[in-house]
Amino acid sequence: MSRATAVVRLQLVRRTTWFLVPLGIMLVAGVATVIIQLAIQRATGMSPSSPGYADSARNNPALAWSVSGYLVATGVASISSVFPVASSLGTTRRGFAAGTFLTHALVSAYLAVVAAAMLGLELLTGHWFVGIYVFDTAILGAGNVVVLLLVMFLGSLTAFTVGAVFGGVWLRFGPRGPLGVAVVAVLVLAGLLLALAPSLADIAAAFEFWWLAVVGVALVLVAAGGTSLSLRGASVR
Template identity: 40%
Template sequence: MTTLTADARRGATPLDVVRLHFSQRGLLLRTPPLIMLVVFVLTIIFAVIFVRMGSVPGSSEWIQNSRSNAAVFWALPGFFGWLGVQTVSLTFPLALSLGTTRRTFVVGTVLSRVAIALYVTAMLLVLLGIELATGHWFFHIYMTDVWLLGAGNPFQLAATSFLATLAVLSVGGLFSAAWVRFGALGPIALAAVLVLILGFTAILVIPFAADAQPWWAALAAGIAIAAAVLGQYAPLRRASVR
């Protein structure tokens, strides 16, 4: 914050906004590993329960069912959705009061989200490496080697985790920007529009579901990220600082 205050005289840069966001380094860097620790403990508990019920660790049935565990993928979006909201609703007024332009704020916020997505991706890749090197945590525990993350493919895991994290952060920022600009009705109206868009998209895509390719999901995530960033900037251009 002090850096951004000093830089306000010469005009803050996107990197100044990044530093402002990362003033909460403890929250940003410690929370994802803690969430993964909780997921790991719960995965172990369920594995022990299944063993007690007669499942055989390492069997084909065990591997198939264990790789269907998507807890590691679904555990993080709640936090990142909240974080995406916070990076706009709380930081935007502060950044503007310290001399940041609206465009600079959006660019710096996007860079911050990219950094967070890279951090999460690196964390999951490290966990995957440990998981594979230890024979799945010495007890056939599948946490990152799951179907949704590529079943042990590090490239698919990296692409999935990076795009998913960035998409959730961006959509959270979009809803927050709607609230900053239009008040409580902004997110409600935005949600209604998104539901209609997703509904029409599903109607168009469902007939081609059997031919779906992994890159379709990557393309959809890229479109969602770009649309969310542009959609965030549009309302913030005219939003009043509260």
């Protein structure tokens, strides 16, 4: 465990990368959401008290998706850029994989707590005083702080670990590694879609939110396992 915590300290040397940049992206996405929703209010004549306005405004996934690409890229860099340094310092491959996963979990928890705090502020101010829905959105639980914490934590951790596995296979197999993983992922998704196509309507009707949590946990476990396996044979570049 001490080796893993040493890796966490090494990873978190880049505090701006882990903490400030994703926060900045979330704030920029929030400002963009405010501008767009105000423009919609002016263009349509709708007000926050109009029937159906809240439901429509909550169907805005911008905040949830805005930071995901950056988190995936950071996950890649946390393996491809830091592994050579950690190896030169005597860190074992298993310790590096465990410590990097702990780092991803820690930062994911931080993002979830920040989002929960912003949701609280949004609700206290009556949606930023002008009926703007930024954190109180359907994809983040429509004001349910427990759901928001789960979505933000699990979503961020999934993005980090998916990026990490791409970084791991790049170290192990070179440029062909990420390409191979992407091709396999597309083929698996296409196969599942074809197999489930006759039942998609029934699945959609029976859909439960917790299914996404199960899928997220499964992706995290598969990606973390793939990262650990790829690092066993990875060369220090």
